[in-house]
Amino acid sequence: xxxxxxxxxELGEDAGDEAVxxxxxxxxxxxxxxxxxxxxxxxxxxxxxxxxxxxxxxxARLVDEDAKVKVGQVLCRLEVSx
Amino acid sequence: xxxxxxxxxQRRFPPWLTKRLPAGGxxxxxxxxxxxxxxxxxxxxxxxxxxxxxxxxxxxTFLILGPTCTRACRxxxxxxxxxxxxxxxxxxxxxxxxxxxxxxxxAVAEAxxxxxxxxxxxxxxxxDDLADGGAGHFARTIRAVRARLxxxxxxxxxxxxxxxxxxxxxVLDAGPDIFNHNVETVPRLYAEVRPQADYxxxxxxxxxAHRRACRGVALAGRTGTGGPRLYTKSGLMVxxxxxxxxxxxxxxxxxxxxxxxxxxxxYLAPSASHRPIARFVEPPEFAAWESExxxxxFAAVAxxxxxxxxxxxESVFQSRSAESS
Numbered sequence: 001x002x003x004x005x006x007x008x009x010e011l012g013e014d015a016g017d018e019a020v021x022x023x024x025x026x027x028x029x030x031x032x033x034x035x036x037x038x039x040x041x042x043x044x045x046x047x048x049x050x051x052x053x054x055x056x057x058x059x060a061r062l063v064d065e066d067a068k069v070k071v072g073q074v075l076c077r078l079e080v081s082x
Numbered sequence: 083x084x085x086x087x088x089x090x091x092q093r094r095f096p097p098w099l100t101k102r103l104p105a106g107g108x109x110x111x112x113x114x115x116x117x118x119x120x121x122x123x124x125x126x127x128x129x130x131x132x133x134x135x136x137x138x139x140x141x142x143t144f145l146i147l148g149p150t151c152t153r154a155c156r157x158x159x160x161x162x163x164x165x166x167x168x169x170x171x172x173x174x175x176x177x178x179x180x181x182x183x184x185x186x187x188x189a190v191a192e193a194x195x196x197x198x199x200x201x202x203x204x205x206x207x208x209x210d211d212l213a214d215g216g217a218g219h220f221a222r223t224i225r226a227v228r229a230r231l232x233x234x235x236x237x238x239x240x241x242x243x244x245x246x247x248x249x250x251x252x253v254l255d256a257g258p259d260i261f262n263h264n265v266e267t268v269p270r271l272y273a274e275v276r277p278q279a280d281y282x283x284x285x286x287x288x289x290x291a292h293r294r295a296c297r298g299v300a301l302a303g304r305t306g307t308g309g310p311r312l313y314t315k316s317g318l319m320v321x322x323x324x325x326x327x328x329x330x331x332x333x334x335x336x337x338x339x340x341x342x343x344x345x346x347x348x349y350l351a352p353s354a355s356h357r358p359i360a361r362f363v364e365p366p367e368f369a370a371w372e373s374e375x376x377x378x379x380f381a382a383v384a385x386x387x388x389x390x391x392x393x394x395x396e397s398v399f400q401s402r403s404a405e406s407s
Contacts, residue, residue, distance in 0.1 A: 010109045010134055040100070045350045046131035046388075047100040 001081060003059060005074040006050065011043055017071040019043045021063050031057050032078070039075055056080035096362045098387055099348070101131055109137025115196060116142065119189045122149055124205050124239075124392075127160045129352050132393050143203040143239070143392040144190050146223055147216040148180040151207035153278040157266070157319065159352030160207060182212075182219050187226035195230045201396035202227055203262075205239035210278075215241060217249035221256035228257065235259045235399060237315070239391050245283045247290065254294050254312070260343070260399065261291040262315035264391055265336065268328035275322060275357060285339045288314050292340025313381070313399070317345035317391045320371075323360040333375055342381045343398065346371050347389035363387070376403075 011017050019041040026038050037049045038058070060077040063069050116123060122145040125133040136142060151162040183189075194202050204223055209216040217240075224236055237260035243249035254261065265288075269281040295312035316336050320329060329346075336344065346368065351359050365387065372385040382402040384393070 009103055010113055010137060011103075011131075037102070042095075043129075043131070044353055045129050047095045048131075048134070049100055049102045051102055051104075 001079050003077050003079050004054065004056075006038060006053065006076050006078055008041065008050065008069050008071050008073050008075055010071055011041075011048065018068045019048065021065050021067045021069060021075075022047065023065050024061060025049075026058050026061075026076075028058050028061055031055075041069070050075060052078060054078060054080045096364075098365050099350075099362065101135065101388065103134050104138035109134050112137040112140060112142055112197070115193060119193050120183070121186075121189055121193055122146075124160070129159045130390060130393075131350065132388055132390060136393070140197050141199060141201075142197075143205055143395075144193070144223075145205055145207065146186055146190065147182065147206040147209050147212075147219060149207070150180060152210040153208045153276075155266070155276045155279070156357040157275055157322070157349055157351070159356070162207075182216070187219070187223040190223050191226040191230040194227050194234065199231065199234060201235045201237065201399065202231070203237045203239060203392040203395050205262075205392070206241060208241035208278075210244065214252065215243040215246065215249050217243055217246075217252040221252045224253070224256035224258050235396070237262060237392065237395055237399070239264065239315075240287075242279060242284055242287050245280075245286055250287065250290050251294075254291060258312070260313045260315055260395075261288075262317070262343075262391060263287045263291075264317045265332060266318055267322050268318075268324040268332055270328060271322055271324060284316075285335055288316055288336065288341050289339040292342075296340070313342045313402070314340055315343035315345070315391075316341045317347070317389075319347055319349035320363045321349040321359050321361050322357065329371070330374070333371075333378055333380075337378050337380065343402065344375050344380045344383045344385075345389050345391055345393070345398070346375075346383075346385040347393075348387040 011019055022040040022042045024039050026032060032052045033055050034052055036052045038052050039050050041048045041050060056078040058076055059079045062074050062076055123142045124145045125136060125142050127145050149161055151160050154162045206216060227236055236258045238258045239262040240253060263284060265284045267275050272281050292314045318332060348363055349359060351357060368385040372383045375383040382398050384398045
């Protein structure tokens, strides 16, 4: 089993892009499928749902709700099959 | 429905204004290419919420003529300094207008080639400080792209060039396939939302391009003997405070001007210092506008919360019906 980082991708804001964590859809220890919504992010222009890139299990949530997160910052860690 | 605040003070949007980010962040390659070539996009400059989706699909809308606009539309996130307008006195704090990047046309063409684009959209800031408003640079960009991608559809989204026929001719002579100029909002709101623009002038710009298309003027296109039909396009935002009757009147005006393709999208404020959102328009209302606009004779219509001037421009263009009257 490997652990991968799920990062905040490009959002459409200027350099220094950031978004606010609106709420987590998943809990630590929860299993997810590829494409399942993990966390909802807020910017001035929209609400974004960040999907899981792979099937796996959430092993860590690294940002709290209401936290500001920059593009490229790790949101959570996902245990996946090798 | 106005913006909703939460007990935590964070703005929330209605459910239909939620976008799913592409899994794996596939837009990074496009972002890197654009950075390597030193190119701007309206996607990034205007904080378009569709950027992640569009970049992940390998497309973007190029922003030329520099990063700074000489107007100050109240809905737009692009950096602006109205003091750069040729008619305005420069303040001691004003920045000098940025010179045009001479190799920008070729850089845009290179990006289009590397991205294997079949439908290219090029837009710009407004440069009232330039004698031709940047029209010559637009034309050079169109020709540079055409030289690299002879079969691609080239769509330009231009400023009004202050209505100057010579500037419009310069752009149209370069042979774009789609000439887009947005009216943005209803005439009553222009003073508040688009203070340096003029509604009638914007309609005249569209009408001018349409007349050129109708006369079948030989555009300097692929064959040099006529080329394909030129389409005209325009767009507006809703949710700024307009009424339905005002929107309907704009649609009628656009059809009278000969506009072929229409986009209608939800206004989203780029920041708290921009014009507030008056209301969130619900998806059924967008569907009703799309139906009504098609009934008016637009060849293609895209209406939806996340619709923007160039969002999925290729599929909108390909959806066009038989020639609009």
